Amino acid sequence: MDRADEVDKSGQNLSVTLHPSGRDDMSILSMQRLNDQYVPLPLNLPNGPSSPVDMAVDYFTYDYEFAEPPRVTSLQNTVPLPTFTDFGDDTYFVADQRGYESVVHHLAGQYLNADKSGNIADARLKLNKVDHITSDAMIFSVRKDELIKHAIIMVVVREISYSSTGVTVKTEDNSTYQADYVMVSASLGVLQSDLIEFKPQLPSWKILAIYQFDMAVYTKIFVKFPKKFWPEGAGREFFLYASTRRGYYGVWQEFEKQYPDANVLLVTVTDEESRRIEQQPDSQTKAEIMEVVRSMFPDEDVPDATDILVPRWWSDRFFRGSFSNWPIGVSRYEYDQLRAPVGRVYFTGEHTSERYNGYVHGAYLAGIDSAEILINCAQKKMCKYNVGGKHG
Template sequence: MSETSTMSKDATIVVVGAGFAGLSAASSLLHAGFQNVKVLEANARVGGRVCTTKPFKENVIELGANWIHGQQKNPVFQLAKKHNLLAEKSLLDRDKSSRDYFFKDGGKHLSEDLADPVTSLFEKLLTKANEDELGRKYRDMSRGDYLDVAFAKSRLAGSEDGSRIFEWCKRNECSNEAASSLFEVAASQLSEYSDLGGEFYNPLGSRGYQAILDILLKGVPSEIILTNKPVKRIQWDLNKKSQGAESREMSHPVKIICENDETFEADHVIVTVSLGVLKRQAGAMFEPGLPKCKMDAIETLGFGTVDKIFLRFSKRFWPEDCAGIQLVWDEGPEDKAIYDSQNEGDGWKKTWFKKICGFDTVARHPTVLCGWITGREALHMETLQDSDVRDTCVKLLRSFTGWSVPEVSQVLISRWGHDPRVFGSYSYIPKRVNGVRRQKALGAALPDLEESEPLQVLFAGEATHVNFYATTHGAYLSGIREAQRLINHYIK
């Protein structure tokens, strides 16, 4: 704190967005001694793509971020562990003793002896996909094509049911990539994404992600967070423009204009809106316009939709050791032939429900299942009535399991793809896209340090993090990165 100059304390900084990136940026700046910091949030609530709710009585449901991914050197995991926010040991032990039930349409239950070797092979192939040597070999292939080629060489490919389970694995992986299909994702990530050591899916305790959000909010006074302030335009380099027109200095080089025309002047603005928002609005949001390299990054990086369908039943109908009911189709959407045949036209809309991987149990909710759906099928699902989605899901559960499935008492559906403050869920690397180069361009500050008034517009958010994109810790660290960029600028 003492290292920062007096000038840094007087610098006016506006952070656009109160998600993990925006809050970590604001907290870091305040801790370093900056005194004029404001956070503009478009929604009435803070948290961004972290959205913890309580629709089914007392226990929480995560409409957005669900887990902490990885443990070693993960600041979000460390924060949760420090404050005892992780799931109780009893819940973790229960998860280890449960298993997925795989069913084919028509009620055929597929045994663990068949499912386990296929899912294990799939995980091994994914690990190899990120190795440098393989990345060079399959650089121009999609991940779906690479997986099909690799699986065809295994002894499991001779089993028809094994091939169908492998299709389910690819469909399930789409939720990790937020993609419409693995045939649209890079075979190797062509990036430097890092899986942190330790357990990958770390569940949170009874207060969910809201508990971590509350910890972050303790570092940011509530009076500097202004909600219901959607930004429509960011004008920058105003001093240069003013000198050319009227030969006078503006008090600040940046002006942020909200949708209600309320304005905020700043020396620096940290933009943490989603890549989905940038794809829709970047062309009109910035004045002057963004440089070509940044616009190219916005256009070429992928940003997909992952939705959840929560079904609360009148009573539990699945076995105690069932962690999820997984749906295996004879002709699933991740079959190459099916994908190719549906690449043009709207025929896939008639079978949108085939993109649902299955229905997983939900911690602390003994009568609730959660269905996962991604990509264009998720976007189409979002346009349907809740009752239509509910009825379709019940039909699937009955036809696949043959069990006596009771009526649904409540349904809750996320609709991230049509949320005008997000337009999707998280980023991915499409095939033939150099992830590192595009992500670095997306995260570059404007103007750069060679200019007379540098670092006017800075960018944070999960899509800007080369190592940890698509994660909450990636978003969190990107906010700290941009705050530190400003801190270093004023220390010099």
């Protein structure tokens, strides 16, 4: 762990010396090779660490944060990580009994009408347009004469038609919405899928920008047991499993502090393991987990798990992944293209946040930035969006 921290610090020092254009960017794995992290890496370990312990440490250091391995992740744009630089590298688990959505409701209550109980009851907010609530695309429908009273429509959007005079949005329940402008906050994974059809088709530069970024898959699997058999106490919230297979149920977390006596463990998997697990029944996943925990604690009486929760973000057509990761070869030029509007169609989301992509605060701040760009056009007639040069 100490050696991994040393190499990461060396990578940070190297990263800040690279040209701002991104022309000298490299993968995190390339940086590791330069530091000769895993002796003798340059000769017989070209793809990174291969021993179980080295893989576990490497996975915990990088994959656990970016959801993809060092060989594909940009050094210049992720090391040092802007979120940790700006806000500190302490991480916390949200255990609020109201659920994480309470944050969303609080923000929405600042500009949408609510009833006496504080529940959002704004007639302009369209929910439950199909059998269940979805959030694949949030459309900010802004009319020139209602810039303050903007409508927010959350439905299953299937088609966005745009012209020089306006925008028409069609949804899965055959509803049609017309507006002067539209803001699309569908995830990068959804934009890379065929869920939403744009008419006319988005220009090639926009499609290429969308496809160049990675939509990573990050899966937190919760497993409940009838009793505890794992270590507890200060400094023991996390523990790693060193498998001969990289990322195989490697990072574990216990919740005695957050949820006393809940007897729940969280194991995180990413990338290819996430995709593999999503395609198999939960019973098989639970069987694999039981084999792992019993090998981790051979001297303990490990009971069978009583329940398991396996999210499937990659398989869900409304997400197609968990969050974006900045891959090698993509610069801020492509990020400007990703956020850039196409006519009257504007884009936002965590993947359009140049500094905080992959995070909720990135999505929040990107929404503010994108709204200002749209309002400047609709209200102030300042509609030109500049994309800097590739190597400027």
